[in-house]
Amino acid sequence: MPRQPVSHRALIGAVEGTLADFLASQIAALDAVDPELGGFARTARDLVMAGGKRLRPTFAYWGWRGITGPAEPVEPVLPALGALELMHTFALVHDDVMDDSATRRGRPTAHRLFAARNGTRFGTSAAILAGDLCLVWADQLLARTPLTPHVLMEARTRYDRMRIEAVAGQYLDVLGETDPGSWSVERALLVARHKTASYTVQWPLGFGLALAGGDPRLDEAFQIYGIAVGEAFQLRDDLLGVYGDPAVTGKPADDDLRSEKPTTLRMLARRMATDAQRDELDRGAGPSRQAQIITATGARDRVEEMIQERVEEGVAAIRAAPMQPDARAALLELAVAATHRPA
Secondary structure (H helix, E strand, C coil), X not given: CCCCCCCHHHHHHHHHHHHHHHHHHHHHHHHHHCHHHHHHHHHHHHHHCCCCCCHHHHHHHHHHHHHHCCCCCCHHHHHHHHXXXXXXXXXXXXXXXXXXXXXXXXXXXHHHHHHHHHCHHHHHHHHHHHHHHHHHHHHHHHHCCCCCHHHHHHHHHHHHHHHHHHHHHHHHHHHHHHCHHHCCHHHHHHHHHHHHHHHHHHHHHHHHHHHCCCXXXXXXXXXXXXXXXXXXXXXXXXXXXXXXXXXXXXXXXXXXXXXXXXXXXXXXXXXXCCHHHHHHHHCCCXXXXXXXXXXXXCHHHHHHHHHHHHHHHHHHHHHCCCCCHHHHHHHHHHHHHCCCCCC
């Protein structure tokens, strides 16, 4: 009887099982050195296992499945898929420190958890170290993937490119907050492409493709799809950062407004605003008033249009790509699911 593709629920369960087994061994090793280190590692473990959409391993899986087909067992690539989730936790923990965010996935952020024990400075330092630990763990888990050295090297090349672009995008994001008045829509989109699109969709897809041995015919389609859908994902995040319900998103709705983060949404609002509206935004109106002004400028509607345009671009690239039908269907569905999250 032909083997069936792994369901989304089974895939996530398999990735999380791989992570749980790996992290248990890492915690045991640190526990043996000092119980405090074991406790530190457990906190890092809890951050990894605290839920989330698991988009990066999902996109990597379908990149891999795009040429392997349903008969290929997924078990050999599970360590590589899990490594992406560890890298994601590293990025989230450091991002929350930089933004001084209070919650993530409906729970206190890492630096707040540690600060509750020994104060703010300790909290910041310990959170940075927890993020670093997750990045090291990601490398260790990736190295355990039982594939040929050539295949692993190709996957590692894409993995490294993904990490560099994520750091570059994060730096630009931090830089933009120092002088938001000089930022632009175009530069905000550049940040979205590097900080989010590259490491959420574009490179996880390419990473998965490399794990399968690669296929030049799919590379271009995955690049187009990954950038377009990844940017749409970030644009949706921009909207949720202003209009989202914290009970649904798991994080405060006014962080972007409070920090005056120069997102595409905010830059569009400044570009489209009347002089009076722009003056009010620049004077630091309260978050709820800023949200009203942004809507009134038409920027909210324009961002929705930009999301739809990018989803359509990504869908068109995948429809025309020579790939396994089940992978095509899944990526078409993910293009919508990842970019139309509830507020």
